[in-house]
Amino acid sequence: xxxxxxxxxxxVDVRCTLDMQYTHADTSQFETAxxxxxxxxxxxxxxxxxxxxxxxxxxxxxxxxxxxxxxGDYVAVSVTDEGHGIPAxxxxxxxxxxxxxxxxxxxxxxxxxxxxxxxxxxxxxxxVDSAPGAGTTFTLYLPAAPAPEGRDNALATETGDDSLALxxxxxxxxxxxxxxxxxFSNQILQDLGYRTQWATSAxxxxxxxxxxxxxxxxVLTDVMMPGISGVELALGLRDSHPELPVILTSGYSxxxxxxxxxxxxxxxxxxxxxxxxxxxxNAVRRRR
Numbered sequence: 001x002x003x004x005x006x007x008x009x010x011x012v013d014v015r016c017t018l019d020m021q022y023t024h025a026d027t028s029q030f031e032t033a034x035x036x037x038x039x040x041x042x043x044x045x046x047x048x049x050x051x052x053x054x055x056x057x058x059x060x061x062x063x064x065x066x067x068x069x070x071x072g073d074y075v076a077v078s079v080t081d082e083g084h085g086i087p088a089x090x091x092x093x094x095x096x097x098x099x100x101x102x103x104x105x106x107x108x109x110x111x112x113x114x115x116x117x118x119x120x121x122x123x124x125x126x127x128v129d130s131a132p133g134a135g136t137t138f139t140l141y142l143p144a145a146p147a148p149e150g151r152d153n154a155l156a157t158e159t160g161d162d163s164l165a166l167x168x169x170x171x172x173x174x175x176x177x178x179x180x181x182x183x184f185s186n187q188i189l190q191d192l193g194y195r196t197q198w199a200t201s202a203x204x205x206x207x208x209x210x211x212x213x214x215x216x217x218x219v220l221t222d223v224m225m226p227g228i229s230g231v232e233l234a235l236g237l238r239d240s241h242p243e244l245p246v247i248l249t250s251g252y253s254x255x256x257x258x259x260x261x262x263x264x265x266x267x268x269x270x271x272x273x274x275x276x277x278x279x280x281x282n283a284v285r286r287r288r
Contacts (some may be wrong), residue, residue, distance in 0.1 A: 001031070002038045002053075004184045009048035012038075016055040023075045023142040025122040027274055033115045037079040037138050040112070044083025044136060052080040061125045061141045070125065073144040080137040086130040115140070170284055174198045175205045175221035175233065181269070185220070185276075192277055202228035209241065216244065218283045223250035234264050245283035 003012050034053070041051045055077050061070040115138070119126045123143045130136035172194045176182035182198055189196045197216070199205040202225060209215065219237065223230040234246040251269035267279050 001184055001188075002035060002051075003187060004180060005035065006038055006042040006051065007047055010042055010045065011050040012053065013050060014053045014055075017057075020147070021057060021075050022145045022147050023122070024145050025142055026118070027272060029114075029118040029121075031272060033118050033140065034077075034079070036112065036115055041079055041081035041083065041136070044081050044085075046083075049082040052078070054078045054080070057144070058141060062127060064127050067125075074124065074141040075144050076139050076141050078137055078139040080135060082135045085132040085134050086128070086136055087132055169193065169195055170217045170280075171195045171197070171215065172280070173205060173208060173216040173219045173221075175200075175202060175219065175225070175230065177201055177222065177225045181222070188273055188276060189220075189280075192273070192280070194280070201225060202230065202233040205233060206236075209237070209244075218280060219244060219246045220280070221246065221248060223248050231264075245286060247279050247283055 006012065038051060038053075045051075055075065058074040058076040060072065061074060063069040116126055119140050119142065124141045127139045127141065128136065129139070170193075172189050174182065174185055174189065174196055176185060176198065177200050179200075182200065186196050186198050197208060199208055202221070205219070205221070206228075219234075221230040221233055228236075230248050230250075234248060237244055237246055245265075247265045247267060249267045249269055249271070265279055265283060267275060
């Protein structure tokens with residue numbers, strides 16, 4: 001999602017220097033915080049450069065201004081840009097609601113205040129390291145938590161099955177006519193370990209399916225598409241490929257609510273990685 005939002009001229013590097021580690025936090029708010037920091041980094045670099053996202057363990061939170069250092073076990077998530085940096089006199093103000101250095105109409109000033117609020121709500125702290133002309137690093141220190149008992153993978157908590165939480169090469173036929181949404185969805189699927197084929201219409205999907213009965217393990221299709229709709233595609237596949245699970249997605253609540261009698265799994269857009277992983281895991285497990 002971040003790669004799609006920052007644009008093709010921004011390189012995103014992700015580095016994780018720790019084994020599986022846990023923290024207690026709201027997933028959606030965490031994703032929103034990362035997106036806000038990435039968008040700010042993109043704007044600070046005027047749309048081109050490199051963003052580094054790093055994850056590491058920390059045994060303390062460093063001091064900052066009048067704030068003392070805090071000892072403890074933390075997961076530190078950092079977002080670093082190569083932008084123009086923040087003047088020292090503004091660092092203490094950037095988390096204030098509605099404060100922004102962007103031009104009128106370019107920002108609300110609420111993004112960083114949301115980041116600050118989320119981290120504090122999660123029991124952590126935010127630190128900023130910046131200087132004019134030297135870029136900026138925002139680090140979120142979130143309290144480390146013990147692993148859920150009997151779980152080896154964070155996504156397994158949502159799916160209930162370690163082997164299906166990550167795709168492990170399972171084959172997904174993605175059917176999505178919107179190019180931006182398709183790019184985002186395809187990236188999520190590949191990050192989860194699925195092998196993907198992207199069709200931009202139901203007609204193209206049917207052509208791909210005609211090449212082999214067992215070519216795919218699951219179909220993930222948008223509902224609202226020109227020509228054959230996702231529901232029509234799913235109903236047709238129920239007859240021609242009865243063993244092939246189909247998951248429907250849509251950003252229109254009324255579309256999902258108006259006819260649930262067809263019996264297909266429904267996922268509302270925008271969906272998180274966890275929601276999609278759970279839906280795919282359940283679909284493949286039912287097939288097995």
